[in-house]
Amino acid sequence: MVLLLPTDKLSWSQGFPDCSGQKQSPINIITEATLFSPQLQPIHLSGYNLPPSEQLTLKNNGHTVVLRLPATLTMSGSNGQQYQAVQLHLHWGSPAGPGSEHTVDGQRYQAEIHVVHYNTRYDSIFQAMTQPDGLAVLAALLQAGPEKNPSYEHVLEHLEEVSEEGDDTLVAGFNIAGLLPADLSRYFRYNGSLTTPPCYQTVMWTVFNQTVRLSLDQILKLEETLYGDHDKLLENNFRLPQAMHGRRVLASFS
Ligand SMILES: NS(=O)(=O)c1c(F)c(F)c(SCCc2ccc(C(=O)O)cc2)c(F)c1NC1CCCCCCC1
Numbered sequence: 001m002v003l004l005l006p007t008d009k010l011s012w013s014q015g016f017p018d019c020s021g022q023k024q025s026p027i028n029i030i031t032e033a034t035l036f037s038p039q040l041q042p043i044h045l046s047g048y049n050l051p052p053s054e055q056l057t058l059k060n061n062g063h064t065v066v067l068r069l070p071a072t073l074t075m076s077g078s079n080g081q082q083y084q085a086v087q088l089h090l091h092w093g094s095p096a097g098p099g100s101e102h103t104v105d106g107q108r109y110q111a112e113i114h115v116v117h118y119n120t121r122y123d124s125i126f127q128a129m130t131q132p133d134g135l136a137v138l139a140a141l142l143q144a145g146p147e148k149n150p151s152y153e154h155v156l157e158h159l160e161e162v163s164e165e166g167d168d169t170l171v172a173g174f175n176i177a178g179l180l181p182a183d184l185s186r187y188f189r190y191n192g193s194l195t196t197p198p199c200y201q202t203v204m205w206t207v208f209n210q211t212v213r214l215s216l217d218q219i220l221k222l223e224e225t226l227y228g229d230h231d232k233l234l235e236n237n238f239r240l241p242q243a244m245h246g247r248r249v250l251a252s253f254s
């Protein structure tokens with residue numbers, strides 16, 4: 001599916017009315033204003049530990065780098081609903097500054113991973129993404145740390161192979177859960193949207209409290225390797241925080 005996206009973000013709303021809706025993402029999470037919700041259970045992942053024999057497609061779609069995921073990866077929300085993974089992708093900044101989409105108490109992190117799932121009561125992501133309870137995205141904030149992150153290396157070591165828009169390559173299976181924090185019990189939860197057109201307001205967002213650490217070199221590689229439209233370096237591919245319009249952010253921890 002090719003989405004023809006306008007480059008000028010102000011004109012998103014012209015072509016995609018939901019982009020000017022009242023339940024948009026990302027947001028700035030003000031931790032003091034979150035509501036502890038004891039029914040938010042730890043996120044349960046299954047099928048995430050893929051054998052090296054599994055070949056995954058990694059693609060530069062001109063807006064981000066996407067790793068397509070097999071249908072065997074599922075997560076359980078706190079509402080007992082099952083969601084099936086579709087793809088994961090990243091948002092990043094540039095050597096001049098950080099590029100996470102969500103911010104926490106006004107702090108932007110170096111980068112952010114999104115693992116996109118759809119509600120298994122629907123037949124496909126294309127049907128699910130138009131339904132209010134259709135999508136669930138797991139988000140983790142990425143920070144620079146002293147060590148190279150071996151899980152991210154499974155993806156980053158292939159970035160040169162997909163430097164141009166439209167390029168794709170194969171990545172051997174690995175434990176996809178290694179891309180997320182170890183602690184899946186502490187997270188923020190709110191209802192929002194896709195952060196790119198069509199901006200459908202159909203996403204149950206989970207933003208983990210624990211960050212993931214990559215080495216500075218790994219972050220720089222993400223910021224300096226990929227090219228998008230018109231051979232322009234693909235950087236700062238994050239949307240700015242959107243208004244809450246009265247929405248509350250829940251927390252699975254106090
Ligand atoms: N943060 S996010 O989840 O909203 C998101 C972004 F911010 C994104 F920026 C993207 S990539 C931009 C949309 C796009 C462009 C081209 C192609 C293609 O050529 O295949 C595919 C998609 C992107 F793909 C996604 N996630 C997609 C949203 C597109 C429609 C649903 C498919 C899975 C989720």
Ligand SMILES: [Zn+2]
Nearest residue numbers: 089091114195
């Ligand atoms: Zn995203």
